[in-house]
Each structure stands twice: as structure tokens, then as C-alpha cells.
Amino acid sequence: MKIIIVGCGKIGYTIAKVLSEREDIHVTVVDTDPDIFDNAEPLDVIFIQGNGANEKILMEAGANEADVIVSTTNSDELNVLCCIMAERLGTKHSIARVRNPEYMLEYNKLWKDLGIDMVINPERQTAREISRILRYPAADEVDTFINGRVELVTFKVSETPEYFVGKSVSQIFDRHMGVLLAVVERENQAFIPNGDFVFQESDIVRILGRPSQIMEFLIHIKRRSKKTQEIMVIGGGKITHYLVELLNRHTTRAQIKIIEKDRAKCEALYEALSAASLERHCLFIHGDGTNEELLTAEEIDKMDAFVCLTDRDEENIFISLYALRKGVKKVITKVNHLHHNMAKNLGLDLGSVITPQNITAKSVVRYVDGLSAAIGSNIRTMHQIFSGEDGDVEAIEFQVNKQAQCLDIPLKDLNLKKGILIGCISRDSEVIIPSGETQMHVGDSVIIISKNNEIFDIDDILA
Numbered sequence: 001m002k003i004i005i006v007g008c009g010k011i012g013y014t015i016a017k018v019l020s021e022r023e024d025i026h027v028t029v030v031d032t033d034p035d036i037f038d039n040a041e042p043l044d045v046i047f048i049q050g051n052g053a054n055e056k057i058l059m060e061a062g063a064n065e066a067d068v069i070v071s072t073t074n075s076d077e078l079n080v081l082c083c084i085m086a087e088r089l090g091t092k093h094s095i096a097r098v099r100n101p102e103y104m105l106e107y108n109k110l111w112k113d114l115g116i117d118m119v120i121n122p123e124r125q126t127a128r129e130i131s132r133i134l135r136y137p138a139a140d141e142v143d144t145f146i147n148g149r150v151e152l153v154t155f156k157v158s159e160t161p162e163y164f165v166g167k168s169v170s171q172i173f174d175r176h177m178g179v180l181l182a183v184v185e186r187e188n189q190a191f192i193p194n195g196d197f198v199f200q201e202s203d204i205v206r207i208l209g210r211p212s213q214i215m216e217f218l219i220h221i222k223r224r225s226k227k228t229q230e231i232m233v234i235g236g237g238k239i240t241h242y243l244v245e246l247l248n249r250h251t252t253r254a255q256i257k258i259i260e261k262d263r264a265k266c267e268a269l270y271e272a273l274s275a276a277s278l279e280r281h282c283l284f285i286h287g288d289g290t291n292e293e294l295l296t297a298e299e300i301d302k303m304d305a306f307v308c309l310t311d312r313d314e315e316n317i318f319i320s321l322y323a324l325r326k327g328v329k330k331v332i333t334k335v336n337h338l339h340h341n342m343a344k345n346l347g348l349d350l351g352s353v354i355t356p357q358n359i360t361a362k363s364v365v366r367y368v369d370g371l372s373a374a375i376g377s378n379i380r381t382m383h384q385i386f387s388g389e390d391g392d393v394e395a396i397e398f399q400v401n402k403q404a405q406c407l408d409i410p411l412k413d414l415n416l417k418k419g420i421l422i423g424c425i426s427r428d429s430e431v432i433i434p435s436g437e438t439q440m441h442v443g444d445s446v447i448i449i450s451k452n453n454e455i456f457d458i459d460d461i462l463a
Contacts, residue, residue: 001068002026003068003069004027004062004069004091006052006071007052007071007074007079009073009074012031012070014358015072017043019365020045028062030049032051052082053081067091068092068094068371069083069087071096076096083096094118095118095364095367118364118367120360122360123237123239124238124242126354127240130239133352134305137304137305139154140154140204141153141154142154145397146431146447150209150426151210152206152395154204156204157199157201157204157205164205165201168195168199169181169197177220178210178217178431179217180208181205181206182207182208182395184204184206185206186204189389190393192393209424229304230255230257230305231247232257232305233308233309234259234307234315235260235309236258236265236269239334241269247281257285257298259288259289261289270284285298295319305331306328313334316333320351323351330351331351333351333353333354334356367381379396380399381396383395391451395450398445398448398458401442402442406440406458407440410439414462421450422446422447425447427444440458
């Protein structure tokens with residue numbers, strides 16, 4: 001697979017680094033700065049100096065036979081133009097970095113008309129990741145499918161042993177709950193459990209379903225409180241703006257204190273959120289998040305969650321450590337990956353650590369993985385959710401086409417391979433946790449959980 005990356009800032013470099021480490025992927029980087037790699041770890045890529053919107057440069061980069069172009073310059077307009085030109089020259093797929101919220105809202109329906117297959121917005125993707133962590137405080141990991149409509153949430157049995165230990169799957173999980181038990185990890189092994197499977201305290205559980213249904217289930221097993229969440233956010237930038245929007249979309253039980261030391265920035269955020277009628281859930285404070293007296297006065301010790309999103313990694317690390325010392329149970333820290341590794345080596349617990357460039361790169365890599373696996377198939381996305389002694393477990397999202405052999409047949413009548421679980425089916429606006437009578441129809445999105453199977457097409461699930 002041949003991939004062109006235009007723009008080698010933090011996002012572009014991280015994407016190039018991850019993709020260039022794959023044996024089957026050849027990466028070409030285009031940037032106007034000839035010294036872009038001077039202060040960075042060298043990469044196994046071809047580098048071309050020049051403007052990525054220049055036809056001659058794109059042809060030199062191989063746009064006429066490339067599989068994917070990823071444009072991540074600081075200009076939204078340039079990124080869109082690069083993708084349009086590359087596709088006209090013959091590049092099969094395009095990904096553009098678009099950060100302006102107005103473009104995201106006004107032109108969302110036009111991206112496909114312009115020939116752009118995927119739009120990435122690092123700030124929004126980071127905010128989405130934070131909102132998932134806040135919605136599931138006890139979750140260790142959250143994977144998403146079908147444009148965020150279905151989530152796979154991981155948590156430990158040991159944190160609610162009284163509800164699980166010694167009980168079977170059939171005693172706890174009812175199909176009408178709207179969630180499905182997908183995978184159980186035990187002693188570095190993965191199980192796709194049947195109804196007789198009995199839980200142990202060391203188990204790690206992964207459940208699949210709509211976000212709202214997963215939240216109801218976690219409340220039911222007392223893994224999520226019904227009370228209003230009190231959240232403190234340090235930093236009033238774009239990520240905070242998106243985060244408030246997402247929290248208000250998914251839950252009405254959040255009260256947010258936002259501390260920003262730049263008065264103009266603080267006022268701009270207030271005005272932007274007021275225009276969207278979201279300010280009523282927020283308290284805006286013009287102040288310095290490193291000021292201990294301010295944090296004490298705003299009752300940091302009573303917060304359910306603390307999110308540090310300043311532009312300085314050192315401040316984020318320092319303030320997050322203070323929040324953890326004050327007893328905040330859920331702390332989320334935005335840091336550069338280099339600082340994160342240094343903190344881990346020093347034995348510092350920073351809570352949940354997020355790095356925007358890694359989150360964005362991960363979404364691009366998943367898209368590329370889906371394309372790589374989907375040559376001649378109907379795979380949309382792939383997530384490796386476990387790798388252990390007895391093999392790998394993947395969650396794969398398919399689009400069912402009219403050639404599928406398993407169409408319009410009750411699932412109980414399908415002869416499935418060992419290690420296959422049909423997790424859920426999305427049809428129009430409905431998300432279905434399937435029973436034996438459920439059937440797959442043309443156009444459905446289907447999530448398959450597969451252990452130790454090579455699945456390249458929906459019909460590969462059949463024995």
C-alpha cells in the first residue's frame with residue numbers, strides 16, 4: 001500500500017511514524033520545510049520538499065498510483081485542495097485535517113461530494129475521547145463503531161465483585177438490556193463466553209452496545225453514579241469547547257467549572273457556548289490553574305473528575321499530580337507522548353493520559369487497516385481488542401452487501417466458525433443486539449467478534 005502524507009507537523013509526523021513501521025506500507029512525506037526531520041527521530045520514508053497542492057509535486061510523490069493521501073498541514077483549505085487534486089490524479093482515498101468548527105458544521109455533508117473520504121479534527125477527536133472516559137469513569141478502555149453509535153467498554157470485575165463473582169453469564173446478561181457480553185479476559189487468555197460461563201474476580205469484561213444502554217447497565221451494576229458529575233477543566237481552548245458540547249449531548253448530569261488564565265480566551269469560550277445555549281451547565285473562571293488557593297476555593301477536592309488541557313505539558317502534569325493528591329478519583333491529563341514516557345519511567349501516575357496526535361494517528365491507522373483488509377471485501381473498520389497467549393481477538397465492522405451468502409437467514413441457522421460472535425447489527429437508526437431469530441439484511445452494519453480467525457469478508461464467518 002502506498003500512502004502520501006502532506007504536512008509533517010506533530011500530527012503528520014506521528015501518522016508517518018506509525019505507518020512507516022508497517023512492512024506492507026510505503027510512505028512518502030511532502031513538506032515545504034527541508035529541515036523538517038532535523039530534530040526528530042529519522043523515519044523510513046521518502047521525503048519530497050514542496051507544496052502538496054502542486055500537481056508536479058504530487059506526481060513526483062506518486063499520486064497517480066497512491067492508495068491514500070493524508071493532508072495534515074495547518075491550513076484547512078490547503079488540506080482539502082491537496083486531497084481533491086490527488087484524487088483527480090489517481091489517488092484512491094483521501095483524508096483531510098479540518099480544524100475549523102464552522103467548516104465541520106457547514107460542509108459536513110459535502111465532503112463526499114468533494115471526493116474526501118475522511119475528515120480528521122484532532123481537537124474534536126481528543127474531546128470525544130475525554131467525553132467517553134468521563135461517561136464511563138470506571139472503564140479502562142472504550143472502542144467505538146458505526147460512527148460512535150456503538151461502543152465496546154472494558155472494565156474489571158474486581159471493582160464490583162459482589163455483582164459478578166460466582167455468577168454465570170445467563171444470570172447477569174439479558175438480551176433486553178441492550179448490551180452484549182463480547183469478551184472476557186482471564187490470565188492472559190480471551191474467552192467468547194456462552195451462558196454457562198462463570199465469572200472470577202480476576203476477569204476483565206468487555207461489553208458492547210449503544211452508549212446510553214451501556215450507561216444504564218453500569219448504573220444497574222453500580223459502576224456509575226446517578227448523581228450529577230462535578231467536573232473541573234483547566235484550559236479554555238477548542239478541546240474544552242468540543243468537550244462541553246459532547247458532554248451535554250450524551251448526559252445532562254454534568255456541571256463543569258472551566259478555569260482559563262487568558263481573559264480574552266475565557267470570554268470567547270463563554271460567548272461561543274452561550275450561542276449554542278450550553279453555558280448554563282458551566283461556570284467560567286478567569287484564573288490561573290496552577291494557583292493552589294484558587295483550586296482550593298473552587299473545591300477541587302470535591303470534584304468527581306479533573307481534566308487538564310493547557311498548552312503546556314509541564315503545567316498539565318504538575319496540576320494533575322496535585323489533583324490526584326487531593327483525592328480526585330478520575331484525572332485526565334493532556335500531554336505530549338515524550339513527557340508521558342518520562343513520567344511513567346519516574347513512576348508518576350498521571351491518571352488517564354491523552355495525546356491528541358496519537359488519538360488522531362490511531363483513527364487514521366484504523367482507517368488504513370480497514371482499507372488494507374478490505375481489498376475485495378466489505379470490511380469498514382477493524383479493532384484488535386486483545387492479544388495474548390492463546391491468540392488474538394478482533395472486532396470487525398462489516399457493511400452487508402447483496403452478494404453475502406448469510407443474507408435473510410436466522411442467525412441460529414448459520415453454521416458459524418468456532419470463535420465467532422455476532423455482536424450487534426445497525427439498521428437505519430436502530431441498533432440490534434441479535435437473538436437466534438435475527439437476520440442480516442442488505443445495507444446492515446454488522447459487528448463481528450472473532451478469535452483466531454482470518455476474516456476478510458462477512459461470509460468468512462461461515463464454517
